[in-house]
Amino acid sequence: MTNESPVIELKNLTKVYQNGVEFRALDNANLRIEKGEFVAIVGPSGSGKSTLMHLIGLLDSPSSGTLLIDGKDVTKMSDKERSGMRNSILGFVFQYHHLLPDFTALENVMMPLLIAGKSREKAKNVAEELLKEVGLEGRMDHRPGELSGGQNQRVAIARALSCSPSIVLGDEPTGNLDTKTGDMIYELLRRLNKEYNQTFIVVTHNEELASKADKIIRLVDGKITVQ
Amino acid sequence: MYELKIALRQVFSSKKQTLFAILAVALAVTVITVMMAMISGFQDELVTSSIENNPHIVIGPQDEKEEFIHLYRYTSALTSEKEGVIAVSPKYLGQAALEYRDNAEGVSFQGIDPMAEESVMRISEDVVEGDLMTLVHTRYGVLLGDQLAEKLEVNVGDRVDVVFPGSQTTSFKVIGLIHTGTSADEVTAYARFDSVQDFFNEPGVASTIEVRVADPYQADIIAGSIERETGLDAVSWSEANAEILSLLEVQSILVNIFYFLIYGIAGFGIANTLITIVAQRTREIGILKAMGTSKKSIMFIFLFQSMILGAAGLVLGTILGYITTIALQSYEIEIPPETYFGLQTLPLEVEPLNFVYAAFFAFIVNILSGIYPAQKAAKLDPVKAIESA
Numbered sequence: 001m002t003n004e005s006p007v008i009e010l011k012n013l014t015k016v017y018q019n020g021v022e023f024r025a026l027d028n029a030n031l032r033i034e035k036g037e038f039v040a041i042v043g044p045s046g047s048g049k050s051t052l053m054h055l056i057g058l059l060d061s062p063s064s065g066t067l068l069i070d071g072k073d074v075t076k077m078s079d080k081e082r083s084g085m086r087n088s089i090l091g092f093v094f095q096y097h098h099l100l101p102d103f104t105a106l107e108n109v110m111m112p113l114l115i116a117g118k119s120r121e122k123a124k125n126v127a128e129e130l131l132k133e134v135g136l137e138g139r140m141d142h143r144p145g146e147l148s149g150g151q152n153q154r155v156a157i158a159r160a161l162s163c164s165p166s167i168v169l170g171d172e173p174t175g176n177l178d179t180k181t182g183d184m185i186y187e188l189l190r191r192l193n194k195e196y197n198q199t200f201i202v203v204t205h206n207e208e209l210a211s212k213a214d215k216i217i218r219l220v221d222g223k224i225t226v227q
Numbered sequence: 228m229y230e231l232k233i234a235l236r237q238v239f240s241s242k243k244q245t246l247f248a249i250l251a252v253a254l255a256v257t258v259i260t261v262m263m264a265m266i267s268g269f270q271d272e273l274v275t276s277s278i279e280n281n282p283h284i285v286i287g288p289q290d291e292k293e294e295f296i297h298l299y300r301y302t303s304a305l306t307s308e309k310e311g312v313i314a315v316s317p318k319y320l321g322q323a324a325l326e327y328r329d330n331a332e333g334v335s336f337q338g339i340d341p342m343a344e345e346s347v348m349r350i351s352e353d354v355v356e357g358d359l360m361t362l363v364h365t366r367y368g369v370l371l372g373d374q375l376a377e378k379l380e381v382n383v384g385d386r387v388d389v390v391f392p393g394s395q396t397t398s399f400k401v402i403g404l405i406h407t408g409t410s411a412d413e414v415t416a417y418a419r420f421d422s423v424q425d426f427f428n429e430p431g432v433a434s435t436i437e438v439r440v441a442d443p444y445q446a447d448i449i450a451g452s453i454e455r456e457t458g459l460d461a462v463s464w465s466e467a468n469a470e471i472l473s474l475l476e477v478q479s480i481l482v483n484i485f486y487f488l489i490y491g492i493a494g495f496g497i498a499n500t501l502i503t504i505v506a507q508r509t510r511e512i513g514i515l516k517a518m519g520t521s522k523k524s525i526m527f528i529f530l531f532q533s534m535i536l537g538a539a540g541l542v543l544g545t546i547l548g549y550i551t552t553i554a555l556q557s558y559e560i561e562i563p564p565e566t567y568f569g570l571q572t573l574p575l576e577v578e579p580l581n582f583v584y585a586a587f588f589a590f591i592v593n594i595l596s597g598i599y600p601a602q603k604a605a606k607l608d609p610v611k612a613i614e615s616a
Contacts, residue, residue: 100233115518
């Protein structure tokens, strides 16, 4: 397995913000993440955790360096190609669920599939399956406003998984939930990780949760230390 | 088309904004369709009345030094032979005074052949008392404009004296009254052609020859050919009313500027609504981008929204415009006849094409005003958009 090329590879990846003063949010980061790994990113706030997430998630572009996803250099891609990759290879779970408020749970989970151009029928089948998987079979036609925080976060997880991404990114996915619900969500992510052999990268403040990961990446002042 | 689906959901979830944006477009379309109906109705009416109340072509002497057409019989015969000409009517026009008891009025004393004049000008339609055809067998009969008769205080059956320096004062019997609704009613007196010639001691000449043609829009061409063949001056109704017609052109330029401004205001209304929606939905736009929605698709989502708002607005607007036009049409607004060329009510014309134009331009304006907000949405930085609270 280790001989296989890594899912994600960072080579001297740097992100500098020029906001009057130069701020190196990520400084010469080098990192390899293998397929199926569950990786936790920890570090104090302002250490560059989110920046790293956004770069890997193709939501932001690096100032210099190379980022390879599935062996492809994504730093030189067009908006269309990057959008396509976000849709097919990446899945996002944010601290806040960020579901579309005007759509039901089912429709929210269907959305990435519809964006990918899948038929409604296909999208519906996949979405129903996933919502059952996260334990929301009775709540499919509810809108985010009618669901609890934990339920919405589970919908968000189902949405992140809908296009069978090879990488799932979580930006403090349990940060907004109480400890018990948070643990439950974390367990769910871990279970899905094992079940589908998808790569999970999760930013967290919670050392206890981080300790359950396969690999912990510590960030301090934009610099990486791997444990 | 998930873009359309998202657009529909977003538009209809912010009901108040949607309603106001739709009303702005609807109002613009209503105002414009009603104005178009008024203006095209007015212009049509004006052109029709120009065609109906004037001879289509008036043949006059060669140049200003000449007072008369000498060979009017020959010219009349030649003209009536021409293709497209329906009728000709030679006329003698003179200035004289009419006297009745202590009243005297200056008049345009016109000598006509009643049959010929009727076939050119259809004046019997304007005869309100008496009968035009009585003139055929009444050598000293006269028809007066009703306003003129009122000023002279004469009635049908009375006799008036026609006075002109150098002419024998002659007594004419009033055999009818004419009402055209124009200022001509104050000055016109019609008598038989030969009687007026004799009165002015100018037998064998005519002042003008009036011509009626089958198609008024061919009048220019026919007038040109009469000029070439007879060497006389021939003026078509459109040439005679050139000032009014050019006024109509100026008016339509002004009106178009006005339409442009109204559409502009409606367009800003739509743009404003969409900018608000984009601002409110910033985070959702970020999420859509994270899910893999391309810039192009984000643009489409918001262009669709402006189209939905626009389409709803223009449908509502054309319906309201139609209802308003019909309502105004059936409501007869009295206006003084002097002001509006003898029009008695506001002429409104329901021209289907006008509605199509109004709706079409409203839709174009909507798409244009959607472009800026849509671009703004497409250009949003997904990270900042998601983090915005």
